[in-house]
Amino acid sequence: MIAVGSDHGGYELKEPIIKYLMDRELEVKDFGAFDGENSVDYPDYGLAVAESIISGECKRGIIICGTGIGISIAANKVPGIRAALCTDCYMARMSREHNNANILALGSRVLGKGLALQIVETWLDTEFTGERHQKRLDKITGIEEKYIK
Numbered sequence: 001m002i003a004v005g006s007d008h009g010g011y012e013l014k015e016p017i018i019k020y021l022m023d024r025e026l027e028v029k030d031f032g033a034f035d036g037e038n039s040v041d042y043p044d045y046g047l048a049v050a051e052s053i054i055s056g057e058c059k060r061g062i063i064i065c066g067t068g069i070g071i072s073i074a075a076n077k078v079p080g081i082r083a084a085l086c087t088d089c090y091m092a093r094m095s096r097e098h099n100n101a102n103i104l105a106l107g108s109r110v111l112g113k114g115l116a117l118q119i120v121e122t123w124l125d126t127e128f129t130g131e132r133h134q135k136r137l138d139k140i141t142g143i144e145e146k147y148i149k
């Protein structure tokens, strides 16, 4: 299951991404927002997607706001989340191979639809390479553990 969430600023891009995922016959859980007119707060949607991954309900997530910045900052506050804000396919590939990103963050006001869908495709189809990169992820987990009260 792929979790998808956006604020009002990301709504316009969320809809074609959900269509793309469904065309690939992937299961999708849509956490909203459900329109682009009403102003909402991106941390609420970043948190909902992040928690669905930590609980095991969803395997990976895609989050979208105007820039992708706010919603990725929010999601990354949840221990165990590695949300990567990507603006091209190289970043999307690296975020999986090296960082094992479990959330892709996108900016609806930054990317055109065509590039955004290519980024999603690259991100979904790239696996974590493990090995030397795992010890670096373990260090990130160590930072989380240091500050968890």
Ligand code: RB5
Pocket: 007, 008, 009, 010, 042, 065, 066, 067, 068, 069, 070, 071
């Ligand atoms: C909402 O106007 C906008 O601030 C939000 O979508 C996002 O870009 C924040 O980082």
